[in-house]
Amino acid sequence: MILRAMPNDHRRLLLIGLDAADASLVERWMGDGTLPTLGALRAAGTWGRLSTSARYLTGSPWPTFYTGRPPSDHGIYHDFQWRQEDMGFAAPATDWLPVQPFWRAIEGDIVSVVHDVPMTPGTEPFAGVEVTGWGSHDKLVPPQSHPPELLGEVVRRFGESPIRTDEYGRASLAHLRELHTELTDLTRRSTELSRWLLTRPWHLGIVAFGALHRGGHRFWDRSSVDGALGAADASWYDDALRELYRAADRTVADLVTAAPDATVFVFALHGMMVNTARVDLLDDMLARVLHGPAAGAPRRGLLRRAGEALPLPVRRALTRAVPEAVKNRIMTRWTTGGVDWERTPAFTLRADLNGYVRFNVRGREPQGIVEPAEVGALADRLAQGLSSFRDADTNEPIIEEARRADEVFPPGERSHRLPDLIVRWSPTSGAPHRAVVSPAYGRVERATPGRIPNGRSGNHAPHGWLLARGPGIAAGGTLEPGADILDLAPTAVRRVGGTARVPLAGKVLTQLV
Numbered sequence: 001m002i003l004r005a006m007p008n009d010h011r012r013l014l015l016i017g018l019d020a021a022d023a024s025l026v027e028r029w030m031g032d033g034t035l036p037t038l039g040a041l042r043a044a045g046t047w048g049r050l051s052t053s054a055r056y057l058t059g060s061p062w063p064t065f066y067t068g069r070p071p072s073d074h075g076i077y078h079d080f081q082w083r084q085e086d087m088g089f090a091a092p093a094t095d096w097l098p099v100q101p102f103w104r105a106i107e108g109d110i111v112s113v114v115h116d117v118p119m120t121p122g123t124e125p126f127a128g129v130e131v132t133g134w135g136s137h138d139k140l141v142p143p144q145s146h147p148p149e150l151l152g153e154v155v156r157r158f159g160e161s162p163i164r165t166d167e168y169g170r171a172s173l174a175h176l177r178e179l180h181t182e183l184t185d186l187t188r189r190s191t192e193l194s195r196w197l198l199t200r201p202w203h204l205g206i207v208a209f210g211a212l213h214r215g216g217h218r219f220w221d222r223s224s225v226d227g228a229l230g231a232a233d234a235s236w237y238d239d240a241l242r243e244l245y246r247a248a249d250r251t252v253a254d255l256v257t258a259a260p261d262a263t264v265f266v267f268a269l270h271g272m273m274v275n276t277a278r279v280d281l282l283d284d285m286l287a288r289v290l291h292g293p294a295a296g297a298p299r300r301g302l303l304r305r306a307g308e309a310l311p312l313p314v315r316r317a318l319t320r321a322v323p324e325a326v327k328n329r330i331m332t333r334w335t336t337g338g339v340d341w342e343r344t345p346a347f348t349l350r351a352d353l354n355g356y357v358r359f360n361v362r363g364r365e366p367q368g369i370v371e372p373a374e375v376g377a378l379a380d381r382l383a384q385g386l387s388s389f390r391d392a393d394t395n396e397p398i399i400e401e402a403r404r405a406d407e408v409f410p411p412g413e414r415s416h417r418l419p420d421l422i423v424r425w426s427p428t429s430g431a432p433h434r435a436v437v438s439p440a441y442g443r444v445e446r447a448t449p450g451r452i453p454n455g456r457s458g459n460h461a462p463h464g465w466l467l468a469r470g471p472g473i474a475a476g477g478t479l480e481p482g483a484d485i486l487d488l489a490p491t492a493v494r495r496v497g498g499t500a501r502v503p504l505a506g507k508v509l510t511q512l513v
Helices: 023-031 036-044 061-067 150-158 173-197 211-218 231-258 279-291 302-309 312-320 324-336 372-387 485-496
Strands: 013-018 046-050 081-083 088-090 112-115 128-132 144-146 204-209 263-268 271-274 346-348 355-359 399-404 421-425 435-438 442-445 458-461 464-469
Touching: 013 231, 013 485, 023 036, 023 231, 023 271, 023 464, 036 231, 036 263, 036 464, 046 485, 061 485, 088 324, 112 173, 128 150, 128 173, 144 150, 150 173, 173 204, 173 211, 173 231, 204 231, 211 231, 211 271, 211 458, 231 263, 263 485, 279 346, 279 355, 279 372, 279 435, 279 442, 355 372, 372 399, 372 421
Parallel strands: 013 204, 013 263, 112 128, 112 204
Antiparallel strands: 046 464, 081 088, 128 144, 263 464, 271 458, 346 355, 355 421, 399 421, 435 442
């Protein structure tokens, strides 16, 4: 969709992204008074849920939002992806996944102020100011700004990035208390920074807040805690996530007050729920389906075993201390060390929720062995085989669906960058399993029986939401059916009266313009 300008109609629009704020929690807490600002905005405006690309590719929603294109066009779905030309993994970067956020491509004298939209690629000159990578959950890029000298002023006024890289595994209560303080401080400082940026002239403001993303992973339920909780500590922990939502609600109040004449869109591109991940079991399950019930765990090379033996902080320090290209080689060896590509028709990709399987296709992968004509049959075989696994104790299924990416996303410029098969787990906690079993492929024991290795009690839910208030937007209204996160960019551009120089795939939500 190429959007045409609406002459002389430059209305101000402020988009407030609450990263991974869950629609069910927001609805509940607006209803009981926990979130009074959002509750008041809902009464005065229009609310609704959004479909999201996160249903299948959990790391894709922010690039989908800011490009206005589906994952098959932008190609970004994780913070470390398969790059087939190198038969290795790499962090998404503009040299092989170039993308352009829509606010950098608006015509019509529209000035934008943008802060901390996650997973955006660096900065470039455009009509406005932008800060990226300062306080987002996904530490994909270092802090940067346009104009470049702005970042120095940000650091002088508000300090360095206030959020650390997420740690792996369950955490002590002391660490979780520190994290909660850090996330509360992050929200406060990001609010102050956003308000400072919004003192400049602007038509389109976009600010995003990452505390609810990290908080949802770590404060969903007590399975994130390493050790038992006493009564007082349990009471604090059980209310910790709601306190972070209260802080976010205060942020929305501050920003609405700072821009009283602006239309406001508050939104989330995906949500949170109990962690359903079983990705730690997928390597072994795939090996059984490919090579039979006698297949052992995939062989691991010496470097991979050595790397996994290092404590996570040491691994992170090592990878931060080397150039990006060296880091990519190290991480690739840790991930695929020992793989015999001549005997590997399919393999798992890095993932933290849904499972991703890639086919080793001849003509696409340099060491490919699967003929393109065989891809469909291989996908069907793997989907059927993986779906046969159930919990060894309860016999409950662990997979809701296994779908080919080309079945759920339209053909696109970067379809070849996506996983070939996407595994969505059953919508129950992934923690209780001691083992999974298939009548055809046997039993797979879990290395961490009864818990998810990464320590996250919460993980992403496949729905987003939007709350809009402003002139011409119905009070107490409900968003039209079929609204999608792809619709946010074209709706925002139309609302401020601009023209997008790039094609946007979504539709304009006419009830909001």
